[in-house]
Amino acid sequence: xxxxxxxxxxxxxxxxxxxxxxxxxxxxxxxxxxxxxxxxxxxxxxxxxxxxxxxxxxxxxxxxxxxxxxxxxxxxxxxxxxxxxxxxxxxxxxxxxxxxxxxxxxxxxxxxxxxxxxxxxxxxxxxxxxxxxxxxxxxxxxxxxxxxxxxxxxxxxxxxxxxxxxxxxxxxxxxxxxxxxxxxxxxxxxxxxxxxxxxxxxxxxxxxxxxxxxxxxxxxxxxxxxxxxxxxxxxxxxxxxxxxxxxxxxxxxxxxxxxxxxxxxxxxxxxxxxxxxxxxxxxxxxxxxxxxxxxxxxxxxxxxxxxxxxxxxxxxxxxxxxxxxxxxxxxxxxxxxxxxxxxxxxxxxxxxxxxxxxxxxxxxxxxxxxxxxxxxxxxxxxxxxxxxxxxxxxxxxxxxxxxxxxxxxxxxxxxxxxxxxxxxxxxxxxxxxxxxxxxxxxxxxxxxxxxx
Amino acid sequence: xxxxxxxxxxxxxxxxxxxxxxxxxxxxxxxxxxxxxxxxxxxxxxxxxxxxxxxxxxxxxxxxxxxxxxxxxxxxxxxxxxxxxxxxxxxxx
Numbered sequence: 131x132x133x134x135x136x137x138x139x140x141x142x143x144x145x146x147x148x149x150x151x152x153x154x155x156x157x158x159x160x161x162x163x164x165x166x167x168x169x170x171x172x173x174x175x176x177x178x179x180x181x182x183x184x185x186x187x188x189x190x191x192x193x194x195x196x197x198x199x200x201x202x203x204x205x206x207x208x209x210x211x212x213x214x215x216x217x218x219x220x221x222x223x224x225x226x227x228x229x230x231x232x233x234x235x236x237x238x239x240x241x242x243x244x245x246x247x248x249x250x251x252x253x254x255x256x257x258x259x260x261x262x263x264x265x266x267x268x269x270x271x272x273x274x275x276x277x278x279x280x281x282x283x284x285x286x287x288x289x290x291x292x293x294x295x296x297x298x299x300x301x302x303x304x305x306x307x308x309x310x311x312x313x314x315x316x317x318x319x320x321x322x323x324x325x326x327x328x329x330x331x332x333x334x335x336x337x338x339x340x341x342x343x344x345x346x347x348x349x350x351x352x353x354x355x356x357x358x359x360x361x362x363x364x365x366x367x368x369x370x371x372x373x374x375x376x377x378x379x380x381x382x383x384x385x386x387x388x389x390x391x392x393x394x395x396x397x398x399x400x401x402x403x404x405x406x407x408x409x410x411x412x413x414x415x416x417x418x419x420x421x422x423x424x425x426x427x428x429x430x431x432x433x434x435x436x437x438x439x440x441x442x443x444x445x446x447x448x449x450x451x452x453x454x455x456x457x458x459x460x461x462x463x464x465x466x467x468x469x470x471x472x473x474x475x476x477x478x479x480x481x482x483x484x485x486x487x488x489x490x491x492x493x494x495x496x497x498x499x500x501x502x503x504x505x506x507x508x509x510x511x512x513x514x515x516x517x518x519x520x521x522x523x524x525x526x527x528x529x530x531x532x533x534x535x536x537x538x539x540x541x542x543x544x545x546x547x548x549x550x551x552x553x554x555x556x557x558x559x560x561x562x563x564x565x566x567x568x569x570x571x572x573x574x575x576x577x578x579x580x581x582x
Numbered sequence: 583x584x585x586x587x588x589x590x591x592x593x594x595x596x597x598x599x600x601x602x603x604x605x606x607x608x609x610x611x612x613x614x615x616x617x618x619x620x621x622x623x624x625x626x627x628x629x630x631x632x633x634x635x636x637x638x639x640x641x642x643x644x645x646x647x648x649x650x651x652x653x654x655x656x657x658x659x660x661x662x663x664x665x666x667x668x669x670x671x672x673x674x675x
Contacts, residue, residue, distance in 0.1 A: 383672055
């Protein structure tokens with residue numbers, strides 16, 4: 131019995147916000163496809179309720195067994211556009227409502243997969259689904275939506291980029307009475323992973339098995355505490371090593387929970403997502419890790435380099451700790467969900483342009499960023515196109531989750547409450563990309579050689 | 583032979599008379615055999631770590647956690663009971 135190790139674990143959980151962020155059950159809906167939309171919706175509801183019946187209870191039991199908080203239990207499903215394509219006469223919103231009521235029935239706090247994969251073009255189901263996103267997100271509570279508009283192999287579908295600028299804005303407008311929360315549940319991806327357990331971008335890819343358990347770990351607070359405690363006077367080589375060791379421990383815990391959940395639910399284990407996911411709780415912040423490395427505030431010159439080190443070290447430490455790694459894996463930088471980022475954005479140290487640069491090295495992209503409500507759809511499309519280009523060229527996942535704050539201006543704030551947090555509305559560049567965006571078509575896939 | 587299942591109990595808080603007695607009494611009542619105990623006092627803070635055999639315990643770890651939470655609340659101490667797998671997986675390769 132090594133008391134030092136035991137007390138270290140207890141301290142991580144009690145004082146440094148160590149937790150498993152989510153157990154996400156991926157459920158395939160391909161066998162629910164039916165030309166009669168009502169029958170398909172009923173089959174979806176039934177299958178989710180049957181498969182996920184014990185998910186929440188099992189998560190809570192494991193949490194008690196090991197003394198680890200497991201914050202969220204969630205579900206991801208096959209992109210609904212694939213199901214909706216078979217019943218063109220019915221609005222896909224009916225499926226969103228079926229997902230929402232299934233999520234309420236089994237007690238999960240989000241269900242992801244109101245999604246379409248349109249990186250190379252649209253099918254009829256994709257068109258219908260994308261057009262229905264604003265209505266679906268305003269009329270449901272727990273449904274999350276995502277659209278993949280580009281990949282490194284296919285290029286960027288600029289017709290989809292154009293559409294999504296308008297869809298994001300409309301979704302915010304339709305939920306203007308609820309802090310525009312609809313837009314916080316909508317992600318536009320480039321290179322979307324098929325096994326991501328984190329919301330709002332989770333969906334169950336068509337290459338996945340019928341049902342699978344994916345687990346997302348967390349623990350920015352633990353990494354920060356480790357650097358604070360042991361990092362004094364250390365070189366960056368040593369800091370990277372320290373982060374690796376810490377990430378290893380965090381991931382082992384996630385692996386244990388994933389295996390146990392898989393065993394108890396009799397569902398195959400999919401992946402552990404090695405992400406540092408911040409929460410608005412003080413201390414549980416990725417920005418504070420960067421500041422612990424020596425930046426006076428997140429957003430200062432040097433932030434991108436510090437984030438690159440962090441992102442890489444987390445993966446290196448985590449990969450060995452888990453038998454199967456996937457999802458987004460890395461450091462998230464969702465502004466409204468991270469106490470340090472909120473402060474840095476308020477003070478003006480962290481700007482949208484710096485965030486864009488950071489997304490070239492972080493694990494996802496522009497995440498949970500409030501922008502002025504009068505931002506035009508083509509500017510939002512421009513933001514999406516830039517972000518997708520970074521992902522496409524660098525063969526990494528990038529995403530955009532911006533929230534146009536209807537009726538508000540830069541400097542004011544939105545407050546979503548809970549894990550989604552709060553944050554200031556950030557300044558954007560108002561110059562218009564209208565003509566560029568209106569052209570439509572595709573940006574061809576990039577060359578994979580002559581890399582420079 | 584059935585594999586022995588173990589859990590770790592940790593007690594952290596202000597030192598006072600009878601902590602060990604009360605915690606071990608509860609262990610005995612619930613059918614847990616104490617395998618190892620170490621305790622120390624850092625300034626005023628009492629820290630005790632116990633390894634217990636829960637193979638024949640009257641309840642699962644989840645239920646025991648609730649029982650020890652209650653005892654901890656009564657004595658103004660933090661008492662955790664966690665399955666030993668968590669420590670093995672985090673700190674051993």
